[in-house]
Amino acid sequence: MxxxxxxxxxxxxxxxxxxxxxxxxxxxxxxxxxxxxxxxxxxxxxxxxxxxxxxxxxxxxxxxxxxxxxxxxxxxxxxxxxxxxxxxxxxxxxxxxxxxxxxxxxxxxxxxxxxxxxxxxxxxxxxxxxxxxxxxxxxxxxxxxxxxxxxxxxxxxxxxxxxxxxxxxxxxxxSVAATYVILFIIFGTFLERSGAGQFFMNFANAIAGGARGGPGKVAVVSSSLFGTISGSAVANVMVDGWLTIPMMKKTGFKPEAAAAIEAVASTGGQIMPPIMGAAAFVMAEFQGVSYTQVMVAAAIPAFFYYGALFAAIHFNAVRSGLKGIPREELPILGYIMVRQGHLFLPVIVLLTLLLYGFTPTYGAIIATAALVGISWLRPATGLGWRACLEGLRDGALHTVPVAMACASAGIVIGIVLQTGLALRFTAFLIDFTYGSVLPALLITMVAGIILGMGMPTTPAYIMQAALLVPAIIKLGVDPMAAHMFAFYFACLSAVTPPVALAVYAAASIAGAGLWGSGVQALKFAAAGFIVPFFFIYNPALLFQGPWPDILGAVATGTVGVIALAASLEGYFLRRATWFERGLFLAAALLLIDPNAVTDVIGIGLLVVVLLLQKLWVPQSTLAREAGA
Incomplete structure (x- = not known):
């Protein structure tokens, strides 16, 4: 520019x-x-x-x-x-x-x-x-x-x-760009002008910086919060990574691991309510539902995504013997909250308005106005007329790429509709997969990743929504689950080699190898690749169905993503053997699937592997400890 x-x-x-x-x-x-x-x-x-x-x-x-x-x-x-x-x-x-x-x-x-x-x-x-x-x-x-x-x-x-x-x-x-996206981008730029980005970083440091692998956990917390401002994985990396990546390397994380953590954490900002980026608003329009419904449906998968990442960072840090940030270098939570805690309030105002049925447009405008007033609770964060003008200017400039992407995506949609391609492709895909859901999902996953390699999340999702999602719905999948599935893989393309833009951005800051960072990012983002398949088969993970089913799915799924992290990082109570990692992986997949039978089997496998970890120490581990 x-x-x-x-x-x-x-x-x-x-x-x-x-x-x-x-x-x-x-x-x-x-x-x-x-x-x-x-x-x-x-x-x-x-x-x-x-x-x-x-x-x-x-x-x-x-x-x-x-x-x-x-x-x-x-x-x-x-x-x-x-x-x-x-x-x-x-x-x-x-x-x-x-x-x-x-x-x-x-x-x-x-x-x-x-x-x-x-x-x-x-x-x-x-x-x-x-x-x-x-x-x-x-x-x-x-x-x-x-x-x-x-x-x-x-x-x-x-x-x-x-x-x-x-x-x-x-x-x-x-229409989505003109009606919703620009107003939420303006809200984000006003948040940024108020110093909310630095506050989110300080807040994350205060609550997680001192733990094992603290800087990595800080990246998770701060990036999930900063996603409210940016809505872009690469932008999130470039704003957040310059601080979190050097901190991670300083406390012992390998450059590839530091880059991967920041890339995966930043990518999750697009799937983290209350503000999930332009594609989520397009998703609501395509389905004819409120944005609040999309936001609520995304909550549990986002929790699993960040929960698995948080657990993987912890296991990686413990296995490598890493420490947290020294206590004397950490900000004091009480001090931070007194001086800047009011910057949480505009996000709370927005979330409350959306949950009480206000339209996203009015919610964004009211929350922005509230932000200007709330910012003056502390003169250091007060937004004067110059800052407001700069926020309005930056809001428009950040909207332009989104609007142009939406306009070009509209060309594709127009041709698809005029030629009848969507109907014929739906019929072809159903015939090609013999009416089976799983092959259609795999094709959609690969298409989303490939499309997302060369374009932002929004147009990548729109392409899938025009061609692939109708076929999945035709096969009997719930529409919200089908659209959310496509949305997830359009987002995850940012951390999927060989073209992983968020990983490239983070690796450039970390001085890390691109391929090594990409492979590590796939491990850290594993929950994001697995959970979408499960909410396709059980919408309880999208907050649909009776409350007991939803709460049960959250409980067992939480245990499942922790087991998944243990499997991929090869550590829980101690270093895991390949057999134990296989048991952790099997238990994870069974527990993430919200089904009573799979939950019972998964818990059984988890008990077995925990007993092995507690009662048996393999010879390789004894030799390693003796050598140390």
């Missing part, structure tokens, strides 16, 4: 502030533009800021805006302006039935190309390439075979579907 100063920086800053202010205004008054006009306005702001701030290539014009980019920004305004000048015609025409004029065609083609270029600049080439591939598929239908065959789209039909309907660029993903 360009670092603009002087007049150019001022103008861009004003544009960004106006973007944020308008989106807050649009949620608070009935006099604002309707929803479709709001989408046009959001895209206009996003395109203009994309071309003004993101250069055509890395390293180009870091401190000035070339004339070509100014021209692209102006062309973006012209395309959106055309939609407003002809607004009644656009909203009242019959899409794909009424013919487009030559000017309509020119605007639609130009606007689509501008969206693809702005997306490439802001988040990389992967998603625009995918969108182009789907556009080509739309034209190539008559020359394809089997389930990929369709009648083919004319250029006019493709432009109509992509630009002039509400099932293309201006579809559900863009």
């Amino acid at each position: 360009r670092k603009l100063a002087g007049y150019a920086g001022l103008v861009v800053g004003v544009v960004a502030v106006v973007m944020s202010v308008y989106h807050v205004y649009a949620r608070l008054t009935v006099y604002a533009a309707d929803q479709q006009a709001l989408l046009y306005i959001t895209l206009a702001f996003s395109l203009v800021l994309s071309f003004l701030l993101w250069p055509r290539r890395k390293g180009a014009s870091p401190d000035r805006i070339p004339w070509g980019d100014l021209a692209l920004a102006g062309l973006s305004l012209a395309c959106i302006g055309y939609m407003f000048v002809n607004y009644d015609y656009v909203v009242n025409r019959f899409p794909t039935a009424d013919a487009l004029s030559p000017m309509d065609m020119a605007v639609g083609i130009t606007g689509t190309l501008l969206v693809l270029e702005a997306t490439r600049r802001t988040i990389g080439a992967a998603l625009p390439i995918v969108a182009i591939v789907f556009l080509v598929y739309g034209f190539a239908g008559p020359w394809l075979y089997g389930w990929t065959y369709h009648r083919g789209l004319t250029l006019e039909l493709a432009v109509d579907q992509t630009w002039f309907t509400t099932e293309g660029i201006f579809g559900v993903p863009m």
Whole structure:
């Protein structure tokens, strides 16, 4: 992103502030533009800021805006302006039935190309390439075979579907970005401006820093809290990791382990309620449910994810003989809470509003307003007018990549709907898997990981929701479980080699090898790969069903993820043999599965392995201790 100063920086800053202010205004008054006009306005702001701030290539014009980019920004305004000048015609025409004029065609083609270029600049080439591939598929239908065959789209039909309907660029993903995402990002930037990020770090240090492997446990606590602010695994690593990774290395963690812990902890920020990133809001819209339902459903899997990571760090530290941070270097919890504890209150306000049925938009706005007032309980954290303007500016700038990703994902969805690909692919997948759920889940898992390697979580999830999730639901899976499954693996791609962006970011800070860090990250994130399969078969893990079933699933699952960590780290009461690690793994899988029979068997296996750990010391361990 360009670092603009002087007049150019001022103008861009004003544009960004106006973007944020308008989106807050649009949620608070009935006099604002309707929803479709709001989408046009959001895209206009996003395109203009994309071309003004993101250069055509890395390293180009870091401190000035070339004339070509100014021209692209102006062309973006012209395309959106055309939609407003002809607004009644656009909203009242019959899409794909009424013919487009030559000017309509020119605007639609130009606007689509501008969206693809702005997306490439802001988040990389992967998603625009995918969108182009789907556009080509739309034209190539008559020359394809089997389930990929369709009648083919004319250029006019493709432009109509992509630009002039509400099932293309201006579809559900863009609507989510314009309605929900920007308001929650603004809330996050205000939290950051108040010093909440440093407070979360101090709080985590105070409660966990002194324990064995304390810096690793601090990373877990602080990253889960900081996910409320960033919603991005890589951003979380870059903000949090510069402090936690050196602390971990200082207390004895290997560089690969330190990088893996930070990457896995930061990735979990996207699945941790109350704020889970843009994809969670898209998930709610796709299902036609409230965001609160998505947030509640995500709570138990997120608890298991971080619980398993916390246990794995503990076992890793004990096995390696690591200590915590010296007591004299730790912040005092009482002191931290007195000086900065009030910064928890805005998050509590937001969570309370959501649970009491307020819409996410009003919840985010009220929580942001509360944050400004609450920040002044201590002058050191008070948000003045300058900090508020900077928060509004940063909120808009952080929204732009999300909005462009949603716009390009809308192109894919439009082609999928117009060609009927989703229905044919669902039928193909059901036939291919012979109506079995497990193979379909494995295909979805692999697709989510592959898609997430080249693009952010939101578009990776949207692709799965358009093509794969309908097939899983058709096989009898609960819709919430099916969508949550796809969402999880879109997130976990950030720590899955060979392209694991969160691991790359953490390894660069730790000075660690990429492959070693990636393999260690897979071990630390194991619960995230296993739990989704279990909530598919038993929705009690998604807070669905009778309370006794839910509480039982939480209890046995908690024991199960601890056993899983013991298996992967090879330590519990002492170093575990391979046989004991196998017993721990079997017990973990049986206990995570919320079923009475598997729970009983799992507890039995766990008792056996604990007795072995307590009563029998293998010769290899005795020899190791003698050598020490």
